[in-house]
Amino acid sequence: MTTPAERVDRLDGPASRAEFAALAAACATRLAPVFESFARTGKGRYADWLAQLGACISSPDPARTRELQQQIKAAPEAFVDDSNRPDYYAMRVLGVLFYAVEVLKRLSRSFTRNGR
Secondary structure (H helix, E strand, O other): OOOHHHHHHOOOOHHHHHHHHHHHHHHHHHOHHHHHHHOOOOOOHHHHHHHHHHHHHHOOOHHHHHHHHHHHHOOOOOOOOOOOOOHHHHHHHHHHHHHHHHHHHHHHHHHHHHOO
16 A cells, blocks of 8 residues: 555655645645734735745746745744644744745756756
């Protein structure tokens, strides 16, 4: 029996890689209302980050992807670890977005390495 992780490891070719990045972005998009409900400051930041992620998926750019990760890490909610605080839930959502960007970053490296 093939595990989901093994199926992901077999992804090959630009189409399947782009689909994988789009899936990760879709997961992050579904959580936007949670972030907006629990974020401390800057309403609309999550939507901006999603827009940047979409632009990175459309045309992979490792520098732009790194910059997006830095913006997410710099958010006040990024390192909240007290689950009694409401912004803890915003932090959990940021994790999904951060990993969506990480997927894209790894795919960008793969494209660069494979000359695509």
